[in-house]
Amino acid sequence: MRDIFNKTLQPSAQAVIASxxxxxxxxxATRDGxxxxxxxxxxxxxxxxxxxxxxxxxxxxxAAKALDLYGTxxxxxxxxxxxxxxxxxxxxxxxxxxxxxxxxxxxxGFQANxxxxxxxxxxxxxxxxxxxxxxxxxATRLGWxxxxxxxxxxxxxxxxxxxxxxxxxxxxxxxxxxFSVEGDLCxxxxxxxxxxxYGARLVVDGAHDIxxxxxxxxxxxxxxxxxxxxxxxxxxxxxxFGSIGGVVAGPADVITYLRCTARPFIFAASMPxxxxxxxxAALHIIESEPERRTxxxxxxxxxxGQLRALGFDVGEAGTPIVPxxxxxxxLCARLWKEVFDEGVFTQVVMAPAVPVxxxxxxxxxxxxxxxxxxxxxxxxxxVAGRRLGLIPGPTAAxxxxxxxxxxxxxxxxxx
Amino acid sequence: MRDIFNKTLQPSAQAVIASxxxxxxxxxATRDGxxxxxxxxxxxxxxxxxxxxxxxxxxxxxAAKALDLYGTxxxxxxxxxxxxxxxxxxxxxxxxxxxxxxxxxxxxGFQANxxxxxxxxxxxxxxxxxxxxxxxxxATRLGWxxxxxxxxxxxxxxxxxxxxxxxxxxxxxxxxxxFSVEGDLCxxxxxxxxxxxYGARLVVDGAHDIxxxxxxxxxxxxxxxxxxxxxxxxxxxxxxFGSIGGVVAGPADVITYLRCTARPFIFAASMPxxxxxxxxAALHIIESEPERRTxxxxxxxxxxGQLRALGFDVGEAGTPIVPxxxxxxxLCARLWKEVFDEGVFTQVVMAPAVPVxxxxxxxxxxxxxxxxxxxxxxxxxxVAGRRLGLIPGPTAAxxxxxxxxxxxxxxxxxx
Numbered sequence: 001m002r003d004i005f006n007k008t009l010q011p012s013a014q015a016v017i018a019s020x021x022x023x024x025x026x027x028x029a030t031r032d033g034x035x036x037x038x039x040x041x042x043x044x045x046x047x048x049x050x051x052x053x054x055x056x057x058x059x060x061x062x063a064a065k066a067l068d069l070y071g072t073x074x075x076x077x078x079x080x081x082x083x084x085x086x087x088x089x090x091x092x093x094x095x096x097x098x099x100x101x102x103x104x105x106x107x108x109g110f111q112a113n114x115x116x117x118x119x120x121x122x123x124x125x126x127x128x129x130x131x132x133x134x135x136x137x138x139a140t141r142l143g144w145x146x147x148x149x150x151x152x153x154x155x156x157x158x159x160x161x162x163x164x165x166x167x168x169x170x171x172x173x174x175x176x177x178x179f180s181v182e183g184d185l186c187x188x189x190x191x192x193x194x195x196x197x198y199g200a201r202l203v204v205d206g207a208h209d210i211x212x213x214x215x216x217x218x219x220x221x222x223x224x225x226x227x228x229x230x231x232x233x234x235x236x237x238x239x240x241f242g243s244i245g246g247v248v249a250g251p252a253d254v255i256t257y258l259r260c261t262a263r264p265f266i267f268a269a270s271m272p273x274x275x276x277x278x279x280x281a282a283l284h285i286i287e288s289e290p291e292r293r294t295x296x297x298x299x300x301x302x303x304x305g306q307l308r309a310l311g312f313d314v315g316e317a318g319t320p321i322v323p324x325x326x327x328x329x330x331l332c333a334r335l336w337k338e339v340f341d342e343g344v345f346t347q348v349v350m351a352p353a354v355p356v357x358x359x360x361x362x363x364x365x366x367x368x369x370x371x372x373x374x375x376x377x378x379x380x381x382x383v384a385g386r387r388l389g390l391i392p393g394p395t396a397a398x399x400x401x402x403x404x405x406x407x408x409x410x411x412x413x414x415x
Numbered sequence: 416m417r418d419i420f421n422k423t424l425q426p427s428a429q430a431v432i433a434s435x436x437x438x439x440x441x442x443x444a445t446r447d448g449x450x451x452x453x454x455x456x457x458x459x460x461x462x463x464x465x466x467x468x469x470x471x472x473x474x475x476x477x478a479a480k481a482l483d484l485y486g487t488x489x490x491x492x493x494x495x496x497x498x499x500x501x502x503x504x505x506x507x508x509x510x511x512x513x514x515x516x517x518x519x520x521x522x523x524g525f526q527a528n529x530x531x532x533x534x535x536x537x538x539x540x541x542x543x544x545x546x547x548x549x550x551x552x553x554a555t556r557l558g559w560x561x562x563x564x565x566x567x568x569x570x571x572x573x574x575x576x577x578x579x580x581x582x583x584x585x586x587x588x589x590x591x592x593x594f595s596v597e598g599d600l601c602x603x604x605x606x607x608x609x610x611x612x613y614g615a616r617l618v619v620d621g622a623h624d625i626x627x628x629x630x631x632x633x634x635x636x637x638x639x640x641x642x643x644x645x646x647x648x649x650x651x652x653x654x655x656f657g658s659i660g661g662v663v664a665g666p667a668d669v670i671t672y673l674r675c676t677a678r679p680f681i682f683a684a685s686m687p688x689x690x691x692x693x694x695x696a697a698l699h700i701i702e703s704e705p706e707r708r709t710x711x712x713x714x715x716x717x718x719x720g721q722l723r724a725l726g727f728d729v730g731e732a733g734t735p736i737v738p739x740x741x742x743x744x745x746l747c748a749r750l751w752k753e754v755f756d757e758g759v760f761t762q763v764v765m766a767p768a769v770p771v772x773x774x775x776x777x778x779x780x781x782x783x784x785x786x787x788x789x790x791x792x793x794x795x796x797x798v799a800g801r802r803l804g805l806i807p808g809p810t811a812a813x814x815x816x817x818x819x820x821x822x823x824x825x826x827x828x829x830x
Contacts, residue, residue: 004539025498027499054488068475068479071446081760087442108523170417271659
């Protein structure tokens with residue numbers, strides 16, 4: 001007789017665990033572009049707090065005030081006892097920020113995307129980019145619509161599939177705004193044109209771009225100068241907003257419909273008071289301090305340029321997500337370890353998050369990174385890359401570990 | 416051409432909105448068994464913070480300390496930069512508390528249940544109680560296993576379906592521990608016996624019972640004296656733990672498997688520092704102050720007994736969830752409004768959360784409710800029930816509204 005517990009991990013996951021490298025699930029404490037991993041201070045280059053607001057004293061103070069006033073939880077669904085006036089204020093502010101009639105906030109960004117599923121009805125067709133975030137994928141799986149996956153940002157493939165679908169069916173294209181592994185943007189102008197041509201709605205998950213892209217931080221629509229291109233946004237409050245939670249924003253009647261039908265919205269305890277207050281304070285900073293966006297993009301361009309000059313393949317995306325393409329998972333894990341030993345914490349992305357053979361180290365820049373942080377990230381890749389023979393230069397034997405050179409006064413402390 | 420936005424609400428939802436009664440999504444601020452709804456102080460009888468810990472100063476202080484130390488968010492997945500030592504401490508403490516080898520915490524309770532889906536593989540069969548929480552339902556929908564729904568707590572129906580299934584298939588029974596609408600417990604002894612007889616695993620969602628049931632608060636297994644009956648637990652930290660987040664606890668290898676495969680765990684920003692610290696502080700209180708459980712059960716028995724004596728149908732569950740069965744949705748909404756006008760906030764449960772014609776007002780008791788709160792809840796139902804002719808006694812004409820009798824000094828304030 002079979003047992004549901006007799007499942008086995010993919011070989012790649014088994015290999016990572018067996019290797020003892022532990023690139024994942026390390027306990028650490030992170031703040032202001034730095035982290036302490038098991039007692040060792042490091043530069044943090046894998047955190048999605050792009051604007052550095054999770055450690056901003058104004059955001060922390062707003063959260064502390066809400067904690068004091070309202071306690072640690074609403075302990076109930078938005079629909080019952082889980083709506084503070086603060087939740088409504090955040091929804092109104094986010095709708096305004098995104099130029100939408102209405103918005104609803106969810107307890108996580110993952111659940112914001114899952115909350116789309118009531119729109120994906122039987123007979124409808126959802127066209128989904130193959131590189132979309134897991135939560136968008138799961139949203140389409142929770143819906144009842146037919147799913148059509150198109151190759152990542154391949155507009156010809158998308159158009160072929162749109163043309164092949166039942167002309168009478170309701171259609172929707174769903175895409176990440178800024179793709180989280182490669183750091184590339186969706187092709188918004190082409191997507192909008194195809195949506196219009198085939199009568200499809202366009203839904204964009206702005207998890208990584210809302211707050212970060214565009215002069216005022218309004219995301220890919222502002223970046224491309226197409227404020228009307230998107231029919232419905234989703235987003236997260238855990239990245240640029242330095243908090244936790246998600247948002248769905250769009251026409252008022254659609255948001256009302258989702259409030260009454262989206263199970264991950266209705267049947268979940270609401271965003272806790274401190275998280276709502278933190279997001280509100282962050283939104284104020286996002287609106288009032290555009291220099292944070294300028295800085296993180298400048299750092300990202302410097303990093304990409306210098307890694308490219310060293311000989312690494314960092315793609316051409318030009319966003320604060322800088323991928324270092326390696327290919328083979330085991331080699332990628334070794335590079336991760338060498339860079340780790342040089343005092344820089346990065347993220348390995350391997351199958352199943354990306355196709356087998358496309359393993360990547362993903363770097364995330366933050367507005368709170370200093371020029372010194374940037375030098376240390378570049379220095380670590382320089383040494384580690386040469387040691388592994390991935391880039392030209394003196395090889396392992398002549399490149400001593402740099403770890404011991406780090407000085408404790410370099411600012412590696414948490415408050 | 417059709418449009419995915421052209422969806423319409425169920426007639427019941429439309430009727431509620433059209434009625435203007437607004438039993439749902441009211442902004443309010445709740446603490447210690449009381450709430451302020453649009454400026455009006457009321458008794459809160461619809462909050463799932465059973466032990467009253469979301470407003471406990473020790474829990475708030477622990478959260479404030481974490482906020483100060485670690486900021487408002489980890490801004491990343493548990494697997495990358497989202498694991499604080501605090502997350503691991505909470506997991507170890509919860510595993511120990513539940514008598515399991517290992518536990519993993521998720522960002523919401525909803526996502527704890529969704530994280531089960533990798534266990535529901537192709538060819539497996541999941542047997543699910545029809546009254547299970549929406550998140551368990553969605554977990555089975557995200558999985559690939561065959562789904563078999565059995566009538567609520569109907570062990571004969573479950574056995575019939577177990578017997579009819581492929582004897583070689585891996586099987587799992589999933590059930591709420593304490594069902595959230597009726598307040599009734601799962602039939603754990605029978606479920607465990609059936610699971611053993613048919614070689615099925617038993618998964619229990621302890622969202623409402625962990626922390627509340629059993630002398631030490633360990634939930635339905637402790638209540639029934641069957642510590643070994645459950646193979647895998649899920650639970651939430653937003654109810655008895657006064658925080659936000661969820662937990663999956665069970666054998667170490669199963670938890671490791673889920674850490675590497677469960678998308679709602681891997682691809683979501685982790686529980687924020689303040690929420691982890693709050694849950695840890697709450698766990699300490701859950702373990703050290705059993706008198707909170709005693710008190711909330713005593714209040715619940717008093718409430719159910721007195722409502723029954725007035726003539727209401729409150730079922731026989733005997734837990735801190737006290738349902739007041741009405742039946743017809745519109746009548747239920749009117750009772751909700753009358754009780755609301757008497758200064759007591761309750762929850763209406765209607766289709767689709769329950770079958771059409773089974774509308775209920777759900778009351779939740781808390782250890783922080785005072786005897787005065789209890790009297791006011793009972794008084795409100797007495798007056799409102801007579802006014803609507805639902806219970807015997809003087810009718811509407813002779814029962815004046817009590818609302819103006821409330822004195823501001825009755826303790827209706829938030830800090």
